Amino acid sequence: MSGIERKTVLPGVNLSCVYTDKFKNGLFSAYLMRSLNADDASKNAMLADVLRRGCTSLPDMETIEARLDELYGASVSAVMRQIGETTAVGFSSFFADDRYIGRSEKILESVLSVTGQLLLDPVTRGGMLNSEYVSSEKDNLCDRIRAAVNDKRRYAVTRLRELMCADESYGVNPLGSLEKADKINHVGLTRHYRHVLEHSPLELFYCGGAEPERVEAAVLDAFAAVPRGDTERCDTEVRIDCGQTRTVKEKMDVAQGNLAIGFRLGEIMYNPDYAALSVFSAVFGGSPVSKLFLNVRERMSLCYSVGSSVDRHKGVMIVSAGISPSKYDAATEEIFNQLDKCRRGEITEEELEAARKYVASSLREGADEASVLDSYWLARRMDGTDCTPEELAALAECVSAEKVTEIAESVKTDMIYFLSGEESAE
Amino acid sequence: MREIRYEKLDETLWRSELDNGLSIYVLPKKGFNKKYAFFAADYGGCDMRFRVDGKWVETPAGIAHYLEHKMFDMPYGSAMNRLTENGASPNAFTSHGITGYLFSCTDGFETNLRTLLEYVSTPYFTEESVEKERGIIGQEIRMGEDNPSRAVMTGLLRALYRTHPVREQIAGTLDSIARIDAGTLYTCHEKFYNPANMVLCCSGDVEPQTVEDIAAEMITAPRGERYVRDYGETDGLLPDRIKEIREMPVGIPLFAAGSKMEYVPGREWTRRLITAQLGCDLLMGASSPLYAEMYAAGLINGSFYSGIMDFPEGAAAVAGGMCAQPGEVMARICTAAEALEPGQNERSRFDRLKKAMMGGLLAGLDSPEELCHSHAERHFDGVLPLEQMDVVEGIGAEEAVSLVKELFAAERMAMSEIVPPGGEA
Structure with missing residues (x-):
């Protein structure tokens, strides 16, 4: 299972289907693909929320939710995902498979129809999006931008991205800025919506027990009205080099220190080996068998949490750690020390094998969750491969220590960011 | 086996x-x-x-x-x-x-x-x-x-x-x-x-x-x-204090308002938890008139939630989220609870909510983690998950309405708020 059937069902509209009978629910998602940029970020971030407020046949939340309750608690959520410097904006729906409801209801067709209407046929007045909906979702967006500071660890990573990639799209906050958000009105957002709908690639995904033919028919029915012009490409710029390592320290009233370190993956991004990148990440910091977890946290107790994540599209790796401010020097030193060990090839056979197993079983276990498959296959659309989780798992099981070392050698430190309390010493 | x-x-x-x-x-x-x-x-x-x-x-x-x-x-x-x-x-x-x-x-x-x-x-x-x-x-x-x-x-x-x-x-x-x-x-x-x-x-x-x-x-x-x-004395259903405010560096204030739910042991406990959840959905869930009204008025946003949080020998009925005027939100919830009656409209909404809850139980069947956790928890106290469909089926609008009216009666409510230092966002 987990093979994918891909088909271009309408110009610029691609349907990907994972057909499996192992789930008792179906998942369907529809994403408009946009380039991340400072001018449009806030508009993209609120677009699906505005559309989710009402369509012609279900003009307000109450009628939408009542319809979804009727469909056995189907959910249709406004979703925004980031893949490198691409923003995917749209809806993700999760719903019961007809077979287990025991009545002859066509839940799949009904849910796709609701999703299609929300995306294509919003409530309008004089051809414009409802100004009340726009204004209230603008307020919500501003609240979300302000609330970003509530989660300190994530906030530190966001600040690192903004500072490290100040002149790249990657540095743009996907929610945009308060300044830009504040200028949005229903006229401008309507114009943006019409443009986006006509010119964005539309990626559709289904996972569940309905045959692809049935899904395709439901899609053609629900999305027939999508306007199609030339589609605009979404690309991610990869920077191989960076200058000297920069350090930025900021203060806030927090009990714990939050450290975020940004790296460029370097030359290996000319010809990235995704299986090897995953295993490198698991060896260094992206798993509970990693050097960072076992040494910085477990052996030396320098932090409560530490982990690294690799963005394979952008070629950036970020290490994030929650530390006591007094441990700043010791923790950063040890993080770099562990990276140096990877560079010198000081990776034991046990560490390597554990990392390979971790990557392989994470991929295989991910295939048991429809939402994981949704993001997995959307990301594969962006890197243009059809490698299944099982195939990638098999490749990961064969990654050599040399390959991992080669990646570690290619990695360059770009920026160290530290967020800590007012009272802590420099 | x-x-x-x-x-x-x-x-x-x-x-x-x-x-x-x-x-x-x-x-x-x-x-x-x-x-x-x-x-x-x-x-x-x-x-x-x-x-x-x-x-x-x-x-x-x-x-x-x-x-x-x-x-x-x-x-x-x-x-x-x-x-x-x-x-x-x-x-x-x-x-x-x-x-x-x-x-x-x-x-x-x-x-x-x-x-x-x-x-x-x-x-x-x-x-x-x-x-x-x-x-x-x-x-x-x-x-x-x-x-x-x-x-x-x-x-x-x-x-x-x-x-x-x-x-x-x-x-x-x-x-x-x-x-x-x-x-x-x-x-x-x-x-x-x-x-x-x-x-x-x-x-x-x-x-x-x-x-x-x-x-x-x-x-x-x-x-x-x-x-x-020992889970403490049974100190009645009224709150100990009605308000708890704390300052923290948050961008938007947070609130949680709620009341205590009376504990009953065994299978009846699961039934009561589900009834209370359905009552909350009816009163202020995403498909309720109250939710739509508060959302449209800008009082609440997508972060608003309501439902039941259970723990050993107790549970709290809670409504909360990010919100600048929590007092107004709580007042509206209490007023709506007082006015709630199981009329024809409420009954048909209630039937839909039961369908939605069954869909929710079905959703849990795709997750081995959730299946195991819920079986472990309910093994010690309550009804096993696969039998909860039947429990939902048997709950009537009247009992859900009467329970949620009790749970969101003004005198039983307490309010917790997290506000930015100085009290302003």
């Missing part, structure tokens, strides 16, 4: 109880790659005071959670590492009511299951290792202190309850964990990690008989006692 077939849901539950009292549930999921095991003790953050031989024993807040952290230490080293080296993703958590140890894997399930059952049954603590953990847990506690969503819920529980241990943080405080040593941990392990107080749940690509055989081979301890715990 005994096989229970749920034909409509196309699910099979295998269950058994070993002679020493260990309960086992297995829910095979065909087509899944994942194999998931969950081994839990009926012992959580609320279990701080219990009776042994007629005497009450007091333990510090955070003890169950501290024990969870230390269980991974084995004479051979770290059980965590042994599991990860064998390809498993292990983890553990402590909730108010239970401590659960778990792993998922795709290969090596039998070896991993043996490792899990062995380490959770083997206390191995030294003063030195216990001391070392104090720093890590201290960091975890401090991280939790920076979490406004957690703080707002703690604030509400503290306002509602005067004596129930749900007032305490599951991880405890820096002061309370300072009083924990190897001796305390050995005592609590001995009292609560005995087969009669534990449950093993497995799901995914697993063989029921294999699970039972391995459990019988590994869990050879004698049946222990089920100690009586």
Whole structure:
């Protein structure tokens, strides 16, 4: 299972289907693909929320939710995902498979129809999006931008991205800025919506027990009205080099220190080996068998949490750690020390094998969750491969220590960011 | 093992109880790659005071959670590492009511299951290792202190309850964990990690008989006692205090408003929790007129939630979210609760909400994790998940309305708020 059937069902509209009978629910998602940029970020971030407020046949939340309750608690959520410097904006729906409801209801067709209407046929007045909906979702967006500071660890990573990639799209906050958000009105957002709908690639995904033919028919029915012009490409710029390592320290009233370190993956991004990148990440910091977890946290107790994540599209790796401010020097030193060990090839056979197993079983276990498959296959659309989780798992099981070392050698430190309390010493 | 077939849901539950009292549930999921095991003790953050031989024993807040952290230490080293080296993703958590140890894997399930059952049954603590953990847990506690969503819920529980241990943080405080040593941990392990107080749940690509055989081979301890715990006095249904405000560096203020729900033991408890949840959905769920009205007025946003939070021998009905005018939101909820009647419109909405809840139960069947966790929790108190469809079916609009009217009656409410320093966003 987990093979994918891909088909271009309408110009610029691609349907990907994972057909499996192992789930008792179906998942369907529809994403408009946009380039991340400072001018449009806030508009993209609120677009699906505005559309989710009402369509012609279900003009307000109450009628939408009542319809979804009727469909056995189907959910249709406004979703925004980031893949490198691409923003995917749209809806993700999760719903019961007809077979287990025991009545002859066509839940799949009904849910796709609701999703299609929300995306294509919003409530309008004089051809414009409802100004009340726009204004209230603008307020919500501003609240979300302000609330970003509530989660300190994530906030530190966001600040690192903004500072490290100040002149790249990657540095743009996907929610945009308060300044830009504040200028949005229903006229401008309507114009943006019409443009986006006509010119964005539309990626559709289904996972569940309905045959692809049935899904395709439901899609053609629900999305027939999508306007199609030339589609605009979404690309991610990869920077191989960076200058000297920069350090930025900021203060806030927090009990714990939050450290975020940004790296460029370097030359290996000319010809990235995704299986090897995953295993490198698991060896260094992206798993509970990693050097960072076992040494910085477990052996030396320098932090409560530490982990690294690799963005394979952008070629950036970020290490994030929650530390006591007094441990700043010791923790950063040890993080770099562990990276140096990877560079010198000081990776034991046990560490390597554990990392390979971790990557392989994470991929295989991910295939048991429809939402994981949704993001997995959307990301594969962006890197243009059809490698299944099982195939990638098999490749990961064969990654050599040399390959991992080669990646570690290619990695360059770009920026160290530290967020800590007012009272802590420099 | 005994096989229970749920034909409509196309699910099979295998269950058994070993002679020493260990309960086992297995829910095979065909087509899944994942194999998931969950081994839990009926012992959580609320279990701080219990009776042994007629005497009450007091333990510090955070003890169950501290024990969870230390269980991974084995004479051979770290059980965590042994599991990860064998390809498993292990983890553990402590909730108010239970401590659960778990792993998922795709290969090596039998070896991993043996490792899990062995380490959770083997206390191995030294003063030195216990001391070392104090720093890590201290960091975890401090991280939790920076979490406004957690703080707002703690604030509400503290306002509602005067004596129930749900007032305490599951991880405890820096002061309370300072009083924990190897001796305390050995005592609590001995009292609560005995087969009669534990449950093993497995799901995914697993063989029921294999699970039972391995459990019988590994869990050879004698049946222990089920100690009586103290969950505070029954101090009535009115809140202890009506308001709790705390300043934290948040961009947008947070609130949680709610009331105490009266506990009834056994199957009736699950029924009451579900009835209350349906009542909340009817009153202020996303498809209610009240939700639409408050959303349109800009009083609430997508972060608004309402529902039931349960813990040992208690539950709170809660509404909360990010909000600049929580007083107004609470007032509107109470007014709407007072006016709510099971009229024709409400009845048809209620039928839809029941459909939605059944869909929600069906959604849980695709997750081996959720299946195992919910079986473990309900094994100790309530109705097993696969039987909850029938419970939902039998609940009427009248009882849900009358329960939610009680739960959101103005005099029973308490309010917790987290506001930015100086009180302004």
